[in-house]
Amino acid sequence: MAATTPPKVIFEHEGVFIHSNTEESDDQDLLLSGFLRILEKDGETVVEYKPLEDTVDPSNMLCAGKDSSSVVEWTQCSGEKGHRPMDQQLSCDTEWDMVNAVSFRRKPYTNGEGGLNHTNERSKWAFSFYVCDLKSISVKCEGWSYLTFHLRDGNTLPAVHFHQGGSEAFLDNLRKCAQLSECPDDEHTLIVSYYNKALSQSFENLLDDTNYGLVQKFKKDPYTTTLGGFSKVTNYIFDAFRGSELECQERPAEEMSDLLGELIPGLEINQQEEPGFEVITRVDLGARPEVQRREPVTVEDWTKHQDSEGRISNVTHLKHIIFKGGLCHAVRKEAWKFLLGYFPWDSTHDERKNLQKRKTDEYFRMKLQWKSVSEEQERRNSRLRDYKSLIEKDVNRTDRNNKFYEGLDNPGLILLHDILMTYCMYDFDLGYVQGMSDLLSPILYVMENEVDAFWCFVSFMEQMHENFEEQMQGMKTQLIQLSTLLRLLDLAFWNYLEAQDSGYLYFCFRWLLIRFKREVHFQDVLRLWEVMWTGLPCQNFHLLVCCAILDSEKQKIMERNYGFNEILKHINELSMKLDIEEILHKSESICMQIKNCKDLPHSVREILGFSAVPETSTLETSEYGILESPQTSPRATLRQDQLISNGHGHLRELSHNGCKVAFIS
Amino acid sequence: MASRSSLLKVILLGDGGVGKSSLMNRYVTNKFDTQLFHTIGVEFLNKDLEVDGQLVTLQIWDTAGQERFRSLRTPFYRGSDCCLLTFSVDDNQSFLNLGNWKKEFIYYADVKQPDSFPFVVLGNKVDVTERQVSAEEAQQWCRENGNFPYFETSAKDATNVSNAFEEAVRRVLASEDRVEHLVPTDAVNLHRKPRNTSTCC
Numbered sequence: 001m002a003a004t005t006p007p008k009v010i011f012e013h014e015g016v017f018i019h020s021n022t023e024e025s026d027d028q029d030l031l032l033s034g035f036l037r038i039l040e041k042d043g044e045t046v047v048e049y050k051p052l053e054d055t056v057d058p059s060n061m062l063c064a065g066k067d068s069s070s071v072v073e074w075t076q077c078s079g080e081k082g083h084r085p086m087d088q089q090l091s092c093d094t095e096w097d098m099v100n101a102v103s104f105r106r107k108p109y110t111n112g113e114g115g116l117n118h119t120n121e122r123s124k125w126a127f128s129f130y131v132c133d134l135k136s137i138s139v140k141c142e143g144w145s146y147l148t149f150h151l152r153d154g155n156t157l158p159a160v161h162f163h164q165g166g167s168e169a170f171l172d173n174l175r176k177c178a179q180l181s182e183c184p185d186d187e188h189t190l191i192v193s194y195y196n197k198a199l200s201q202s203f204e205n206l207l208d209d210t211n212y213g214l215v216q217k218f219k220k221d222p223y224t225t226t227l228g229g230f231s232k233v234t235n236y237i238f239d240a241f242r243g244s245e246l247e248c249q250e251r252p253a254e255e256m257s258d259l260l261g262e263l264i265p266g267l268e269i270n271q272q273e274e275p276g277f278e279v280i281t282r283v284d285l286g287a288r289p290e291v292q293r294r295e296p297v298t299v300e301d302w303t304k305h306q307d308s309e310g311r312i313s314n315v316t317h318l319k320h321i322i323f324k325g326g327l328c329h330a331v332r333k334e335a336w337k338f339l340l341g342y343f344p345w346d347s348t349h350d351e352r353k354n355l356q357k358r359k360t361d362e363y364f365r366m367k368l369q370w371k372s373v374s375e376e377q378e379r380r381n382s383r384l385r386d387y388k389s390l391i392e393k394d395v396n397r398t399d400r401n402n403k404f405y406e407g408l409d410n411p412g413l414i415l416l417h418d419i420l421m422t423y424c425m426y427d428f429d430l431g432y433v434q435g436m437s438d439l440l441s442p443i444l445y446v447m448e449n450e451v452d453a454f455w456c457f458v459s460f461m462e463q464m465h466e467n468f469e470e471q472m473q474g475m476k477t478q479l480i481q482l483s484t485l486l487r488l489l490d491l492a493f494w495n496y497l498e499a500q501d502s503g504y505l506y507f508c509f510r511w512l513l514i515r516f517k518r519e520v521h522f523q524d525v526l527r528l529w530e531v532m533w534t535g536l537p538c539q540n541f542h543l544l545v546c547c548a549i550l551d552s553e554k555q556k557i558m559e560r561n562y563g564f565n566e567i568l569k570h571i572n573e574l575s576m577k578l579d580i581e582e583i584l585h586k587s588e589s590i591c592m593q594i595k596n597c598k599d600l601p602h603s604v605r606e607i608l609g610f611s612a613v614p615e616t617s618t619l620e621t622s623e624y625g626i627l628e629s630p631q632t633s634p635r636a637t638l639r640q641d642q643l644i645s646n647g648h649g650h651l652r653e654l655s656h657n658g659c660k661v662a663f664i665s
Numbered sequence: 666m667a668s669r670s671s672l673l674k675v676i677l678l679g680d681g682g683v684g685k686s687s688l689m690n691r692y693v694t695n696k697f698d699t700q701l702f703h704t705i706g707v708e709f710l711n712k713d714l715e716v717d718g719q720l721v722t723l724q725i726w727d728t729a730g731q732e733r734f735r736s737l738r739t740p741f742y743r744g745s746d747c748c749l750l751t752f753s754v755d756d757n758q759s760f761l762n763l764g765n766w767k768k769e770f771i772y773y774a775d776v777k778q779p780d781s782f783p784f785v786v787l788g789n790k791v792d793v794t795e796r797q798v799s800a801e802e803a804q805q806w807c808r809e810n811g812n813f814p815y816f817e818t819s820a821k822d823a824t825n826v827s828n829a830f831e832e833a834v835r836r837v838l839a840s841e842d843r844v845e846h847l848v849p850t851d852a853v854n855l856h857r858k859p860r861n862t863s864t865c866c
Contacts, residue, residue: 389758390731393682393703400700434681434731435705472736509737510706518705565709565724572708 007041011173015164016049018125032125036160038173045177047149048128049160127157131178137190139167147171168603283488283601288593293585294325296527302331310349312338323536326527332446339533340443340459342452356451363451366425367418384424387432391420398437402522404445415444419454426458433468436461438517442525467513478512479505481607482543488604489547489590493554501564507571508546515542519549524580531584537591539609544594548586549578672722673837674744675830678766679751680759681730684789687820688751689727692830697821704729707741716834723834735769742774746837749829751787754817757797760788763806783836784813787829792819 016036034051129151138148140159145167148159162170171180171190183189297318305318312318327335337343342359343352370384378385395417399405404412419440424431440457447453466474482505487494497503510518515532517525532542553574557567594600595610605611677685686704691697693710709726726745728738742748748770752759763786771779788803800817807813814836816829 389756390681397682397701397703406700433733434703434729438702438705468733470733472733506707513705518702568707569709572706 007039007046009037010040010045010176011038011170012036013162013166013170014052015162016166017161017163018049018051018158019161020125020158031163034125036166036170038131038170038177045131046128047131047134047174048126049157050126051123125158129157131174131192134178134192136183136192137171137180139171139188139190165603168601283597283599285489285593285597288589289596291585291588291592292324293581293588294321296326296328297321297331297335298328299330302327302335310352311347312345315345319534319536323531323534327530329526332526332530333448336443336446336456336530336533337452339530340456341462342455342459359455360451363422363454367422369425370421383428383431387424388421390434391417391424391432391437394432394434394437395420399441399445399522402441402445405441412444415450415453416440419444419450419457422454423457423461427461430461430465430468435514436468438514439464442517442522442529445522446526464515475509475512478543479508481540482508482512482546484601484603484607485543485547485594486550488594488601490551490554493550493558496554496558497567500562500567502567505546507568508550510572511546511549512542516545519575520578520580520583521576524578527580528584537588538595540607541587541591543607544587544590545583547590548583549574551586551590552582671719672724673746673834674724674726675747675749675833675837676726676728676742676745676770677749677751678728678770679730679787680753680756680762680766683730683751683753683756683759684820685730685751686727688749688787688789688818688826688829689725691820691823691826693725695823697823707738712830714831714834716831716838719838721834721838723830725830739769739773742770745770745774746841747783747785747833748774749785749787749833750813751789752798752803753790753793754788754796754798754803755790755793760798760803760806764810767810780811781840783833783840784811785829785833785836786813786815788815788817789820791817791824792821 013036014033016034018032018034020032032051034049037048037050039046039048129149133152134149135152136150138150138159140146140148144161144163144165146159146161147167147170149157151157174180179193180190181193183191301321302318305312305314307313322335322339338345343355347355370388373381373384378388395413398416404410405416416437420432420437423436423440439460440453443456443460444450444453447456464474466472466477468474483494483503486497486505494503497505516528520528528545532545535541538544553570556562557570560566562570591608594604594608600610677689679685681703686701686708687697689710690701693712704727707726707728709724712723712725714721714723726741728734728741748767750763750766750770752763754760767784770776771782776782786803786807788798788800800815803817804815807815814832816825816832818825818829820826
């Protein structure tokens with residue numbers, strides 16, 4: 001452990017494999033799982049691969065010891081390490097234990113008898129190199145991506161296989177410290193050129209903000225002790241890591257952008273040492289097709305789609321015309337119940353009447369629950385008290401300029417309040433989170449009925465639930481997905497945002513949390529939402545709506561050379577200035593543009609729900625897919641299955657997806 | 666150097682509904698909007714002012730107060746020059762939470778010397794008749810927690826709002842004077858960024 005300054009982890013990804021079959025023993029095609037990291041060490045950037053070493057019994061998680069390898073203490077990883085007796089380590093340093101436990105849980109389980117259990121056997125596959133010694137990277141795909149590093153001294157390292165995704169994220173992070181440009185002769189090869197070290201170093205010093213420092217804070221963190229579980233800690237780590245990148249923003253970011261002004265010529269993509277090289281992520285999308293929107297669906301249109309018993313016929317067509325033009329206001333009260341899934345499309349009038357009756361009873365039963373809580377009880381129920389207090393405050397601050405909610409003692413306010421309180425009873429774990437009143441308000445406005453509004457809100461919340469959960473995973477996932485889409489659509493703009501430390505698209509937070517509710521006028525929210533609820537023309541259409549808005553703003557942002565703060569301010573101030581039809585038009589057009597592209601990155605296909613073989617029926621898949629985190633995507637699961645069933649049995653990847661730490665993406 | 670001014674970052678913290686956005690809007694635009702929404706995400710406004718002959722651009726950051734949004738707002742704490750801890754005099758819980766807000770700020774803002782960091786405490790909504798927190802209680806808390814200046818404000822009728830913000834600026838400038846005596850003059854001062862007020866493209 002001779003390092004003078006502790007290395008800081010810039011990027012880390014688990015589930016990176018080396019196929020350790022050698023020519024001598026090709027029957028031994030062993031999969032070696034490990035971590036790939038990018039580290040900052042004494043001012044140099046290092047890429048490091050380390051195989052996982054330990055078999056971990058999950059029951060030991062809580063007493064994982066302090067000297068275990070962990071995301072925190074990389075200092076010791078460079079040294080030699082013997083096996084550690086896991087079962088006898090009991091530390092009282094709870095914060096550290098929790099941190100360590102996180103890292104331990106992430107280790108895959110190996111089936112004791114395999115040939116790879118010995119530290120020595122595994123550690124011989126570990127490697128690390130300075131990025132400045134890296135000459136090129138081969139990027140290949142075999143259902144998953146794998147990378148091979150070629151060093152300047154002529155050595156080639158064993159290929160690392162990203163069975164669980166993450167190669168793009170790795171390359172993206174590598175791009176922050178080195179320039180990767182596609183070799184003109186070989187599209188699978190990236191030529192690496194290292195940035196001027198002196199410059200990047202001054203940059204580094206300027207930021208004076210390291211991931212390491214943040215993680216170090218765990219020791220002192222007064223909050224960590226109050227965190228209840230591993231998941232919260234993992235989330236915390238995520239925030240710490242991600243946060244640090246965001247945190248560079250503040251004041252330093254402003255100074256940084258000044259400095260960047262000088263640096264940017266050197267950071268530009270298509271030049272420097274290898275002129276004429278293209279950036280790899282560029283995909284030729286082709287022209288944006290013209291699309292036509294149409295008039296809103298009228299009462300007549302709507303009734304035409306119902307049979308005598310009230311079943312909706314030709315739902316596909318109906319959804320299509322709703323997507324294309326929205327609904328006339330008179331249709332909304334009924335149509336929204338179907339769009340939101342409160343009423344099944346194939347139900348009859350009678351069935352719906354029965355359903356409503358049942359749902360009315362159910363609603364009032366739940367309403368009575370909070371209504372009948374005495375003051376005494378409330379005093380002993382801090383969560384209910386907090387929910388109630390915040391609902392009271394927020395109801396008074398939601399759409400008060402709308403006739404339906406304006407003035408004192410407006411009955412609309414009481415309904416808004418009662419429905420939100422009843423929702424707390426419906427889902428007490430989630431309770432009330434700010435933003436939910438914004439989601440309810442338009443629904444109540446359209447329904448003009450407490451019970452119907454409640455159940456439609458429940459349906460809408462099913463889609464939006466993850467946005468509001470403790471971990472805000474839905475928000476994180478969406479921001480990452482949006483970043484992926486934007487990078488495909490407009491690499492130059494994405495690079496600009498990255499350079500302004502805005503690559504995480506933080507400024508889209510409000511857009512995503514409450515689906516543009518605060519961005520467009522109330523009547524336009526109604527239009528936008530009903531269009532999005534059709535689930536057309538692709539999954540996660542709302543992300544393309546974000547892209548469309550950004551597409552209209554990028555020129556301003558780039559020409560005026562906005563930095564982090566200005567971008568945030570500019571985006572915030574777009575509120576109520578956006579033209580809904582223009583946005584919908586452009587979003588659809590972007591969707592068609594992407595759909596027409598033949599060689600879409602897999603990640604993009606997944607986000608938008610485009611299967612490999614385009615199939616119209618799949619375009620109507622529900623929106624719920626959006627809430628899936630990339631780690632638990634069906635694709636990743638499939639790969640894991642392949643891993644398990646590859647017949648070798650030396651390594652079994654248990655599905656510990658659920659506890660995967662989010663910062664790896 | 667008459668055309669130069671300092672950029673000061675001030676952050677408003679406190680429970681949801683205590684009036685953070687209203688205070689910011691009152692101070693910057695001198696308006697009070699009864700129909701204001703609760704804040705989602707993070708916003709900020711700039712205001713140029715002159716305090717004791719010094720030109721200052723105040724950048725006021727306003728955040729969502731609910732616990733759930735902590736991970737969203739805390740990254741914005743860094744680089745703050747002053748923190749306005751805000752509660753509402755008609756909401757005792759918001760007063761009781763001041764300590765938590767202070768702790769959260771110090772932790773995430775990565776304040777080097779928490780003991781000398783300029784906090785200012787604002788008891789808002791003094792226009793409301795049903796008080797739950799007395800001025801004495803609030804003053805006592807301020808004395809015991811670091812001798813913070815305390816202002817009883819009303820964003821609604823503009824009581825004391827500019828006084829509070831100006832005091833924040835004075836505090837920052839004062840603490841900066843102290844620091845500048847300690848820092849060798851040739852060191853690059855990353856903390857304070859001189860800015861040209863003259864706008865040019």
